[in-house]
Amino acid sequence: MAYLDHAATTPMLPEAVRAMTAQLAVTGNASSLHAAGRRARRTVEESRESLAACLGARPSEMVFTAGGTESDNLAVKGLYWARRAADPARTRVLASPVEHHAVLDAVDWLAEHEGARVEYLPVDAYGRVHPDALRAAIERDPADVALATVMWANNEIGTIMPVRELADVAREFDIPLHADAVQAFGQVDVDFAASGLAAMTVSGHKIGGPYGIGALLLGRQYAPVPLLHGGGQERHVRSGTLDTPAITAFAVAARHAAEHRATFAREVGALRDELITAVRAAVPDAILGGDPDPAGRLPANAHFSFPGCEGDSLLLLLDAQGIECSTGSACTAGVAQPSHVVLATGTDRELARGTLRFSLGHTSTGADVAAVAAAIGPVVERARSAGLS
Ligand code: PLP
Numbered sequence: 206m207a208y209l210d211h212a213a214t215t216p217m218l219p220e221a222v223r224a225m226t227a228q229l230a231v232t233g234n235a236s237s238l239h240a241a242g243r244r245a246r247r248t249v250e251e252s253r254e255s256l257a258a259c260l261g262a263r264p265s266e267m268v269f270t271a272g273g274t275e276s277d278n279l280a281v282k283g284l285y286w287a288r289r290a291a292d293p294a295r296t297r298v299l300a301s302p303v304e305h306h307a308v309l310d311a312v313d314w315l316a317e318h319e320g321a322r323v324e325y326l327p328v329d330a331y332g333r334v335h336p337d338a339l340r341a342a343i344e345r346d347p348a349d350v351a352l353a354t355v356m357w358a359n360n361e362i363g364t365i366m367p368v369r370e371l372a373d374v375a376r377e378f379d380i381p382l383h384a385d386a387v388q389a390f391g392q393v394d395v396d397f398a399a400s401g402l403a404a405m406t407v408s409g410h411k412i413g414g415p416y417g418i419g420a421l422l423l424g425r426q427y428a429p430v431p432l433l434h435g436g437g438q439e440r441h442v443r444s445g446t447l448d449t450p451a452i453t454a455f456a457v458a459a460r461h462a463a464e465h466r467a468t469f470a471r472e473v474g475a476l477r478d479e480l481i482t483a484v485r486a487a488v489p490d491a492i493l494g495g496d497p498d499p500a501g502r503l504p505a506n507a508h509f510s511f512p513g514c515e516g517d518s519l520l521l522l523l524d525a526q527g528i529e530c531s532t533g534s535a536c537t538a539g540v541a542q543p544s545h546v547v548l549a550t551g552t553d554r555e556l557a558r559g560t561l562r563f564s565l566g567h568t569s570t571g572a573d574v575a576a577v578a579a580a581i582g583p584v585v586e587r588a589r590s591a592g593l594s
Pocket of ligand 1: 277418
């Protein structure tokens with residue numbers, strides 16, 4: 206088996222499994238005042254400190270959530286509601302068109318239900334938002350912008366955004382910028398303080414931690430309107446009993462990701478380059494998606510468009526040979542849709558139907574690359590003979 210879908214989820218690290226398993230056997234609600242509660246609270250706070258240190262943040266800036274989707278929704282909707290409440294003129298939301306659906310659909314929901322005017326920022330052929338584009342959008346009327354949201358790195362084509370420069374522009378106008386760093390964390394240097402962001406999303410299961418745990422890093426001056434009401438456990442911004450086992454394992458995985466990031470980037474980046482070379486050798490007209498410069502893309506990402514092919518056919522033919530990857534695009538009611546990310550880069554609809562994303566991770570080996578190298582030529586030939594429906 207060659208598992209090449211680490212961007213969807215990556216295997217939990219053994220040390221994270223051990224940490225989580227140990228905590229599952231411990232009783233205690235971190236909000237309880239008795240000894241068991243205080244023990245759980247200590248575990249949570251130690252994990253929070255460790256996670257914050259890995260992300261260049263202060264512990265008080267970490268709001269635990271149930272994952273990337275919730276963090277994205279809290280940032281986008283919560284900041285929108287808070288900014289609009291403070292100034293009803295602030296209803297414009299600036300977003301990149303290549304965001305994950307957790308951001309994109311939240312933004313579109315605000316437009317449909319909450320009077321937001323959404324403006325999608327232009328991107329280049331690699332799916333990158335340029336700081337000048339953000340500046341131009343803000344300058345059209347700096348007084349009506351609620352927030353801006355641009356992901357740190359794209360989950361489909363791997364392009365890394367100039368987050369620091371974008372945050373500089375946003376700060377100049379006092380506009381909160383949120384970045385979804387779900388894919389960037391563990392692959393590039395993600396430092397919340399140095400980035401200048403107002404808010405940043407991270408998720409546990411993309412870095413070797415458990416599913417269903419994430420965090421929104423949030424500057425102390427921001428108080429988004431909560432999505433969930435209840436006990437107000439996390440800064441009164443997020444309610445719900447804290448998941449001590451998942452938080453502990455998330456912190457262990459984050460520590461591992463931070464300590465091994467440079468080696469990971471070098472080793473996995475080299476494997477990824479081999480994979481790109483192999484695919485291009487087998488299918489000379491395959492088109493690499495995203496930034497061809499390794500410095501401009503996630504080290505674990507290789508994304509291709511294969512002319513004349515249906516992405517789903519490629520995926521299933523590879524799956525039949527034990528190679529697991531992704532098309533990167535969404536499926537609506539069983540009908541394959543070209544990816545909004547690939548379309549936003551200017552790729553035509555027909556070509557955008559034949560995409561595949563190979564994403565590597567901490568268990569990837571040269572054997573995985575060799576499996577793709579051997580399979581991809583014949584698989585593309587078969588998919589081409591089936592053609593586009
Ligand atoms: N944002 C990005 C960029 C992602 O890749 C994902 C997961 O696919 C998410 C958000 C959602 O995160 P989660 O699965 O933790 O809800």
